[in-house]
Amino acid sequence: MILLMQPNSVFITAFESVCCAGLNSESLFEAICTHQSGIGSYDGYVKDKTVALGKVPSRVSLETLLHRVCETVRIQRGIEDFYDTLLVVGSSVGGMQRTEEIFFRDHSYAQVDPKRHIIHTIASSLHEVYGFKDDISFSTACTSSANALGYAYEVIQKGVYQRALVVGFDTLSSTTVLGFDALGVLSTQACCPFDEKRQGMNVSEGIAVLLLENEPVQGCVQLKGVGYSSDAHHMAQPSAHGEGAIKAMQNALECEGVLPHEVDYINAHGTGTLANDHSEACAIEALFGSRPFVSSTKSITGHTLGAAGALEAIICVLALQKQVLPPNTFLKTPENSTLRFVYELLSHPLRYVLSNSLAFGGNNISLLFGVFDEG
Numbered sequence: 369m370i371l372l373m374q375p376n377s378v379f380i381t382a383f384e385s386v387c388c389a390g391l392n393s394e395s396l397f398e399a400i401c402t403h404q405s406g407i408g409s410y411d412g413y414v415k416d417k418t419v420a421l422g423k424v425p426s427r428v429s430l431e432t433l434l435h436r437v438c439e440t441v442r443i444q445r446g447i448e449d450f451y452d453t454l455l456v457v458g459s460s461v462g463g464m465q466r467t468e469e470i471f472f473r474d475h476s477y478a479q480v481d482p483k484r485h486i487i488h489t490i491a492s493s494l495h496e497v498y499g500f501k502d503d504i505s506f507s508t509a510c511t512s513s514a515n516a517l518g519y520a521y522e523v524i525q526k527g528v529y530q531r532a533l534v535v536g537f538d539t540l541s542s543t544t545v546l547g548f549d550a551l552g553v554l555s556t557q558a559c560c561p562f563d564e565k566r567q568g569m570n571v572s573e574g575i576a577v578l579l580l581e582n583e584p585v586q587g588c589v590q591l592k593g594v595g596y597s598s599d600a601h602h603m604a605q606p607s608a609h610g611e612g613a614i615k616a617m618q619n620a621l622e623c624e625g626v627l628p629h630e631v632d633y634i635n636a637h638g639t640g641t642l643a644n645d646h647s648e649a650c651a652i653e654a655l656f657g658s659r660p661f662v663s664s665t666k667s668i669t670g671h672t673l674g675a676a677g678a679l680e681a682i683i684c685v686l687a688l689q690k691q692v693l694p695p696n697t698f699l700k701t702p703e704n705s706t707l708r709f710v711y712e713l714l715s716h717p718l719r720y721v722l723s724n725s726l727a728f729g730g731n732n733i734s735l736l737f738g739v740f741d742e743g
Contacts, residue, residue, distance in 0.1 A: 383576070
């Protein structure tokens with residue numbers, strides 16, 4: 369006789385964030401609810417051109433802030449250490465900014481320690497301080513920390529680990545900004561996702577840390593499902609009708625047996641670029657029609673690249689805890705008039721919410737969050 373083990377539930381028991389719109393999660397959510405964008409205009413990244421970016425307003429480095437955020441999560445959860453915890457990091461460019469600083473200072477790579485640039489740099493520095501049980505890093509462009517959340521979800525569900533700390537982290541670097549400028553997708557002002565007059569996206573930096581466990585705590589939210597797809601439509605462009613995004617969202621819903629009409633809110637990837645927003649809007653309309661509320665919060669935070677999946681997971685958790693709908697900011701005339709966009713903060717009963725992360729190469733991830741029924 370074969371005994372099938374029931375998969376463990378996965379709970380988000382603590383979290384914290386830092387980005388251009390707030391040095392903690394509560395101030396970030398307040399900024400979203402009150403339309404206070406953290407995007408500013410900057411020169412010096414692109415020659416003879418002003419671009420809108422999301423810089424964290426801090427006098428200390430993001431690496432220093434990362435350690436503070438992890439410590440905040442540890443204290444928030446009330447645990448002594450992370451020795452029994454898996455560390456899962458998602459980052460798009462790793463230590464790129466540090467490498468650039470040395471190169472621009474010395475005009476040579478001779479003094480650059482290659483260990484400071486690789487993606488695993490972040491995990492290594494945290495491991496040295498906290499002594500995690502194990503660690504792993506993901507770098508899949510804009511889905512990096514969404515992938516990290518998915519991996520943590522799977523290993524906790526299967527009973528491999530009881531606890532995982534998921535870190536999304538990316539810093540602003542000239543290389544990143546110039547890369548997106550070469551694609552012609554940077555905006556000169558704060559982005560307005562899904563608007564018919566949108567100009568493009570805002571590259572930003574940020575930190576998002578979430579503690580996932582197999583046992584609930586009071587007021588926690590469940591990570592109910594993770595959906596993956598890889599459509600490989602194009603190296604840097606999504607398919608016009610969003611087939612990959614549709615599949616990712618379907619796969620997330622199937623984890624919990626949730627039907628499309630049961631989803632109350634979708635935090636869209638919504639970068640503000642012409643191709644992404646059109647494709648994602650088509651995907652949402654095809655699968656859900658006009659049933660769920662939809663918003664993108666990147667007009668407030670910018671696109672934090674590898675940190676975006678984890679940062680927007682925190683936004684979804686707060687929306688569920690507070691039972692409110694985060695609004696779009698700067699959206700005036702939607703290109704897609706079918707979708708149910710949120711324009712102002714609304715109190716609304718929420719049970720299931722989705723968060724989409726869509727990356728280069730058709731790497732798509734959708735995360736399903738739900739209210740934990742303590743009864």
